[in-house]
Amino acid sequence: MDCVIPELSSGPLLKRRERGGVFFSAREDRLVISREAVAGRHLWHSKTDGVDGYFFISNALRDLLVARKLQGFVIRPVAEA
DSSP: OOOBOTTTOBOSSOEEOTTSSEEOOTTTSBOEEOHHHHTTOSEEOOTTOOOSSOOEEOHHHHHHHHHTTOOSOOOOOOEEO
């Protein structure tokens, strides 16, 4: 799923690949994702990212993880457009 909008995202590691797609760091870049692309999903992974082992989650899933006091997750908010 191509959910990151590179034109609205920024950061030191964000860059476009020559053959298309986007490379980014979920830790270091300020990402903006497409609300339309992820509508109705609670867990997803961008198919064009440079991330190894990072996933995006919905606000609803984040709230459930927090409410259940599940540990071992690092949650970093991203913007939507």
